[in-house]
Amino acid sequence: MLKAAVIRWAVPGDWVKLGELQARSYHDAYRKLLPHDFLNRVTAESRQSECRERLREPGHTGILLIDHKAVGYISLRFPISPQQGDGEITALYLLREYWGRGLGTRLMDWGLERLRERSCTEASLWVLEKNAAARGFYERLGFLPDGTRRVVTRGDEFVQLRYERRIGT
Numbered sequence: 001m002l003k004a005a006v007i008r009w010a011v012p013g014d015w016v017k018l019g020e021l022q023a024r025s026y027h028d029a030y031r032k033l034l035p036h037d038f039l040n041r042v043t044a045e046s047r048q049s050e051c052r053e054r055l056r057e058p059g060h061t062g063i064l065l066i067d068h069k070a071v072g073y074i075s076l077r078f079p080i081s082p083q084q085g086d087g088e089i090t091a092l093y094l095l096r097e098y099w100g101r102g103l104g105t106r107l108m109d110w111g112l113e114r115l116r117e118r119s120c121t122e123a124s125l126w127v128l129e130k131n132a133a134a135r136g137f138y139e140r141l142g143f144l145p146d147g148t149r150r151v152v153t154r155g156d157e158f159v160q161l162r163y164e165r166r167i168g169t
Contacts, residue, residue: 019048038155
């Protein structure tokens with residue numbers, strides 16, 4: 001099945017499938033971590049409207065397709081100027097039934113290569129402090145917490161930790 005896996009930039013016509021993927025993978029990732037009332041507000045429809053707007057300017061979200069089915073995605077933020085040098089992984093999600101197959105690593109590798117192409121020397125991302133599985137995944141890929149914390153509201157308040165990794169050019 002991995003041979004049929006393709007990662008490409010999402011285009012404006014992907015807004016429907018990307019919205020569905022975002023809602024479903026978000027529920028998969030946070031089912032046991034975030035309040036149910038909050039998760040119930042994360043729907044394909046709410047995500048599709050955001051995707052439709054965001055995809056007007058393509059080149060920030062990579063979509064993973066297996067046999068033409070959207071099963072994962074990675075979103076990137078590039079520096080405003082090449083002198084800044086830092087890029088950010090703003091999202092990386094995969095449908096639960098595809099976990100443990102190396103596809104998350106493939107998505108991350110693809111995203112890091114896109115950041116390198118833009119002369120980024122470091123990549124950062126934010127992860128919920130209590131999301132041990134995600135933290136372990138990022139640490140296996142060479143990301144480490146830099147000590148920066150922030151509080152986000154997802155129905156309740158949660159602490160996120162910033163992780164960074166040097167990626168070179």
